Amino acid sequence: MSLKHAIMVLLETEAGSGYDLLKRFKQRLGFFWQASHQQIYQQLKVMHKEGLIDYQWEPQLGKPDKKVYIMTAFGHEQLVEWLHQISKPQKINDSFLVKLYGGHLLDKVVLLDELYQHVKQHKKALTIMLAIEREYQQLSQQERNDLAFPFLTLRRGIIGEQAWLAWAQEVEVFLQEK
Amino acid sequence: MSLKHAIMVLLETEAGSGYDLLKRFKQRLGFFWQASHQQIYQQLKVMHKEGLIDYQWEPQLGKPDKKVYIMTAFGHEQLVEWLHQISKPQKINDSFLVKLYGGHLLDKVVLLDELYQHVKQHKKALTIMLAIEREYQQLSQQERNDLAFPFLTLRRGIIGEQAWLAWAQEVEVFLQEK
DNA sequence: CCGTAATATGCAACTATTTGCATATCACAA
DNA sequence: TTGTGATATGCAAATAGTTGCATATTACGG
Numbered sequence: 001m002s003l004k005h006a007i008m009v010l011l012e013t014e015a016g017s018g019y020d021l022l023k024r025f026k027q028r029l030g031f032f033w034q035a036s037h038q039q040i041y042q043q044l045k046v047m048h049k050e051g052l053i054d055y056q057w058e059p060q061l062g063k064p065d066k067k068v069y070i071m072t073a074f075g076h077e078q079l080v081e082w083l084h085q086i087s088k089p090q091k092i093n094d095s096f097l098v099k100l101y102g103g104h105l106l107d108k109v110v111l112l113d114e115l116y117q118h119v120k121q122h123k124k125a126l127t128i129m130l131a132i133e134r135e136y137q138q139l140s141q142q143e144r145n146d147l148a149f150p151f152l153t154l155r156r157g158i159i160g161e162q163a164w165l166a167w168a169q170e171v172e173v174f175l176q177e178k
Numbered sequence: 179m180s181l182k183h184a185i186m187v188l189l190e191t192e193a194g195s196g197y198d199l200l201k202r203f204k205q206r207l208g209f210f211w212q213a214s215h216q217q218i219y220q221q222l223k224v225m226h227k228e229g230l231i232d233y234q235w236e237p238q239l240g241k242p243d244k245k246v247y248i249m250t251a252f253g254h255e256q257l258v259e260w261l262h263q264i265s266k267p268q269k270i271n272d273s274f275l276v277k278l279y280g281g282h283l284l285d286k287v288v289l290l291d292e293l294y295q296h297v298k299q300h301k302k303a304l305t306i307m308l309a310i311e312r313e314y315q316q317l318s319q320q321e322r323n324d325l326a327f328p329f330l331t332l333r334r335g336i337i338g339e340q341a342w343l344a345w346a347q348e349v350e351v352f353l354q355e356k
Numbered sequence: 357c358c359g360t361a362a363t364a365t366g367c368a369a370c371t372a373t374t375t376g377c378a379t380a381t382c383a384c385a386a
Numbered sequence: 387t388t389g390t391g392a393t394a395t396g397c398a399a400a401t402a403g404t405t406g407c408a409t410a411t412t413a414c415g416g
Contacts, residue, residue, distance in 0.1 A: 163341030
């Protein structure tokens, strides 16, 4: 299970509440790790029980109080241990491909329709990532250095989306010719 | 849940036992839908209870008997209905990227080591897919037509793996320069 | 004052997946 | 005859993830 470790990687850089983490997941890890707020809150509770993290209630002005979590020494140790283990290959479960596999059971217009919707979403994601990439390029040498690893994961997102869109082109041509 | 639908797409084309399906998953859907034998047997049981599929024990020569599942009319109906619904965007949970995101916590040699292992696996997968592609290209027009949809999913796998490897190159260069 | 949206946290029930165990048939080779 | 490997099916327990519900604070605009 790696939601736990994804949370620790985030908390290692900077302490934060469940809500903060939710936003970081959405903004920074969204294209390679997705987690709902329920999952995050549940996991934080479990991790606290396991002694991986600790927390403090923090009052805020103009906002509800929040529970700010920080890594414990034990948590740090466990994270580093996990980082040293080879991760299992990513599990892919893509239902659009299942659908396409059985595409002969469907009208091509229905498939094209769905394809367009997916294309739209992938283009949107790519646009956002390219904007982040441009911001990154304009940072100072020092800042770029600090963010080098997150930047590599962003590159994965960009390359992945471009590949997806190139493939979608092939599918579109096929469906239109058919 | 789409394991159910992946199974139905497979059974729609050809009846088969749990074990047959397991092999089809591994050989044909492996790069976009992964399922263990336990998952498949459990799901078949549930699907039978729901009336989506039916089965018959089939004795075999030189092999243990098997339960051959076929689609019911109801199953077909439900599958077609599912095919008409827009599928949710694929959920990605890639722990190697989590690790890379926190790469500053790790020695670059450890990361490079792991990268090489992943590269090896992705190259292997790509080689297999390219071989299947070549086989496909040599089929008759009629056969190619029958397999056009599975072929599109194969293309997704090929393009995806090529993109992954191109990205891995970037990561390698970065880690070696560092 | 009322509705809406962002911020903030959580429970309970259900569904899906993984892990570990368990068993049995048959072919083939040592 | 003993072990190995492919074929074939499954249960039970644990873990992980989803869905639906529930609540509260504060800002801001109408």
